[in-house]
Amino acid sequence: VTVIGVLPRRFDGLIAGTRVDIVLPLAFDDVLHAPKPYRRHPGAMWLTVMGRLKPNESLNSAKANLRAIQSTIREEADPGHKYLSTFFSPFIFNVESGHAGRSFLKGSYERPLLVLELLVVLLLVLCCANTALLVAAQMATRARELAVRCALGASRSRLFSQVLLEIVFLAVPGLLLAAVIGWFLASRLAGMLGQAGAPVYLQVTPNWVILGFAGGLTVLSALAAGLVPALRASRSDPARSLGRREEAGSTTNFGFWVVPAQVAVSVVLVASALLLGSTFLHLYSEHSGFSRQHLYFADINLETVKLTDAKISQTADDLLEALASRRDMRAAVLSVPPLSDSFSAGHYYSVGRTGTVHSEAQTWVEIVSPGYFPVVGTRIVDGRAFDRSDLNARGICILSRGAADAFFPHATAVSQYIYSDPAHTDLSTACRVVGIAEDARFRSLREAAPPTIYKLASSDNLPRQFTLAVRTLADSDPSQAIRDAVSQASPGAPSPVIYSFSSLVDAHLRKERMLISLSGCFAGAALVLTCIGLFGLLIRSVTQTTREIGIRMALGAGRGAVIVSLMRRAVLQILAGLAAGTILAFATNRTMKSLLYGIEPGSLPTYTVTIIVIVGVVLLTMIVPARRATSIDPIRALRVE
Numbered sequence: 005v006t007v008i009g010v011l012p013r014r015f016d017g018l019i020a021g022t023r024v025d026i027v028l029p030l031a032f033d034d035v036l037h038a039p040k041p042y043r044r045h046p047g048a049m050w051l052t053v054m055g056r057l058k059p060n061e062s063l064n065s066a067k068a069n070l071r072a073i074q075s076t077i078r079e080e081a082d083p084g085h086k087y088l089s090t091f092f093s094p095f096i097f098n099v100e101s102g103h104a105g106r107s108f109l110k111g112s113y114e115r116p117l118l119v120l121e122l123l124v125v126l127l128l129v130l131c132c133a134n135t136a137l138l139v140a141a142q143m144a145t146r147a148r149e150l151a152v153r154c155a156l157g158a159s160r161s162r163l164f165s166q167v168l169l170e171i172v173f174l175a176v177p178g179l180l181l182a183a184v185i186g187w188f189l190a191s192r193l194a195g196m197l198g199q200a201g202a203p204v205y206l207q208v209t210p211n212w213v214i215l216g217f218a219g220g221l222t223v224l225s226a227l228a229a230g231l232v233p234a235l236r237a238s239r240s241d242p243a244r245s246l247g248r249r250e251e252a253g254s255t256t257n258f259g260f261w262v263v264p265a266q267v268a269v270s271v272v273l274v275a276s277a278l279l280l281g282s283t284f285l286h287l288y289s290e291h292s293g294f295s296r297q298h299l300y301f302a303d304i305n306l307e308t309v310k311l312t313d314a315k316i317s318q319t320a321d322d323l324l325e326a327l328a329s330r331r332d333m334r335a336a337v338l339s340v341p342p343l344s345d346s347f348s349a350g351h352y353y354s355v356g357r358t359g360t361v362h363s364e365a366q367t368w369v370e371i372v373s374p375g376y377f378p379v380v381g382t383r384i385v386d387g388r389a390f391d392r393s394d395l396n397a398r399g400i401c402i403l404s405r406g407a408a409d410a411f412f413p414h415a416t417a418v419s420q421y422i423y424s425d426p427a428h429t430d431l432s433t434a435c436r437v438v439g440i441a442e443d444a445r446f447r448s449l450r451e452a453a454p455p456t457i458y459k460l461a462s463s464d465n466l467p468r469q470f471t472l473a474v475r476t477l478a479d480s481d482p483s484q485a486i487r488d489a490v491s492q493a494s495p496g497a498p499s500p501v502i503y504s505f506s507s508l509v510d511a512h513l514r515k516e517r518m519l520i521s522l523s524g525c526f527a528g529a530a531l532v533l534t535c536i537g538l539f540g541l542l543i544r545s546v547t548q549t550t551r552e553i554g555i556r557m558a559l560g561a562g563r564g565a566v567i568v569s570l571m572r573r574a575v576l577q578i579l580a581g582l583a584a585g586t587i588l589a590f591a592t593n594r595t596m597k598s599l600l601y602g603i604e605p606g607s608l609p610t611y612t613v614t615i616i617v618i619v620g621v622v623l624l625t626m627i628v629p630a631r632r633a634t635s636i637d638p639i640r641a642l643r644v645e
Contacts, residue, residue, distance in 0.1 A: 018052060020107035037307060040468075054102050066099045093365070109197065116519055119596050123276060123526050128225055130269040130530055134537045135229035137262045139171060141544050143237040150237050160238040167234035168227055175226035179219055183210075186218070196518045263574065266537050267581025267618065268588055270530040275589040275614045277520070277527035279600055282610065284516045286602030288509070293444030293453060294342060295381020298479065299505040301341050302472040302486045309496040317463040319493050323472060324373060326489035333476045333485065336379040337461050339371035341471045342446045343512040352457060353423045354411035362411050368404075368446055368454040371470075373461045377402075377441060379475045387418040387439030390460055394438075400460065401435040407455035408440050422457060435459065449512065450601055472500070519599065531618070535625045542574060542629035567630050578622055582615055589614070 005028070017024030033041045042048045057066060074097040082088040100106075143150070150163055187210060304323070306316055320337050327335035340348045350369040354362045376382075377389040385405060394400060401422060408417035417437050425433040435457075443453035459465065474482050483502045490500050503511075510517070549570070556566060593605040603610070 018054065018105045020105055020109055038310060052106055063099060063101060070097045070099055112515060115598060116515055119599060120519070120522055122592065122595065123273060123523060126269050126272055127526050127529060130266055130533050132225050132229040133262045133265045134533045135226065136232060137537045138540060139230050139233040140236070141540060143167065143233045164234045164238040167237050168230055171226050171230035172223060175223055179222045183215060193518065196514050263538055263541060263577040264581035264584060266534040267578050268585035270534045270618055271582060271585025271614055272589045272592055273523070273527045273530040274617060275611055276593060276596065277523040278610045278613060279593060279596065279603060279605065279607065280516070280519045280523050282603045283599065283601045284513065284520045287449045287513055287516060290449050292342065292449060293382050293442055294505060296505050296509070298476045299380065300474045300476070300482055300502060301505065301508065302474065302500040302502045303341070304470055304472060304490065304500050305498050306468045306494060308498065309494055314463045316468060317461070317466050320373070320461065320466060320470065322493040323489050326492060327474060327485065330485060332478055332480060333474055333482050334375065334379050335472055335474045336376040337373035337466070338376060338471050338473055339467055340446065341508070342444065343449065343508050347447065350424065350457070353426065354420065356412065356415065364407070364410050364455050366454065367407060368456040370446070370456055370458050371461045371465050372458050376473065379473050382444050383442045384439050385442055387437070389439055394460055399435045400438050402439040402441055402458040403437055404441050404443050404453060404456035406443050406453055407457055410455050531621050535621060538574065538622065539625050539629065542626065543632070545570065546629050546633045566633055570633050571626060571630065574626070582618065586611055
């Protein structure tokens, strides 16, 4: 191969998340994938077509033109109506902007990222409320200082700008620290998007546009949080501030709306985290049709060794024999691993005893070897599984329970026939059903198991890229044994990608794991900020009313009465926040309905737990201010100025 050019250093390819090192002409498909190149294989879906719009043409006009001729394209591409008219019939031709390449991640993560952005906005509102409360408390402490400066000639605009400038100076260090933490967490977040054995390649580097937007938003949020305290500080009466000591309710009045707002936002964030956490637990505990313990998969790629179909089948047999010689593991071959974002589809037919034809255009086709079902742990519920005596048999298959119900409703499927011929007369395409297996979720844990037909692997149907399923009899890693078997059976083949079924499930739930991790962090941050704000407000209230508390205790008031009088207003604010937050959570969490599984957005137990958690945290926050109030010495309190 002659190198004719070098791409820019920052260009990683056209597909987001996939790194490209070498770009070859399309004609090389005949060499790389010989003797069965992809572009000459009917039904193969592997190309991304890119083009440039003509001058004065828009993207919308290109979409309209393509959809107008899509029926002609389908007819020319698939004149026998074997592929585009069955599984892909619901799909339409479309054009999308390619200025940033093509991203398969966008379809999977667009909705979750929108939900996370909503949670970020709510957390930002909570931070602003907390900052406003703390700044208001600080300004109340400095009321005399500001009054003196105003009496000495400082203008109100100067005091206003001074308060805002102090807030900006406090925000800058936080912004710098957040940029470092954000960069680190972004790298960790990108690492959560990869599949088992195939990490996603995404460049996570500092971007000045993103940093500028985040920095500007941070400064604007800080200024917005300090706006009300700055206005109050600039409008204070110098004579009143110098003539009297600080009023007890100066900060408490400001917190009248801040505390309920903090509690309401906390309810939304905690409820969202609980809903997403329940979704993850439901999916993780969902029965997949596979036994998870000690099950491993190895992706075998024989594309580069240029073997014939018969030799590929022989290589698979050699691998199975090499692994079967070990006493601590069992192995089997399958064509498509489960939960791997792959798909398999075939159009099959059945004829009932009354002559009724049943067809299923989206039947999942799995090519397996004898011993597959015991290895992966999928139970046979009727009939029998494949065994080695079936290797010389032709035309036998096993159906999943869902496929048996679809092809043979209200009848026994075992010993019946399945056809891939639409006329269901060609016996060479027929297969006799010898067993029924439980449903297995090959495509997704969120979706019902697809109707599946299992066929025996042979030289006619085993692909050049297949998967080994290996079950160990002990808690051991079979990776080295699998690599040794592959190097012996096919010395030129690349090293297999090996992963456990547990890691496969973890990778399959990567979106849910990302959501629960981030929403949990947001909920924890919301609780901490709410506690800080409430704690500061109560402590300041105790400090401001020390003399009043001392007088009441000297006149005979009990400790309980003091606590009730101190906490009554805070409790009312918290109850108002809980009510408002519950209503807001009911409204906002409906936007997450498509992300939930096994639980509804309006789940009453979820909101009950949310309220219990927040009330418990708030009560813990009140302990220190309450103890400080009841420990006041009346004699010393009466001397407080």
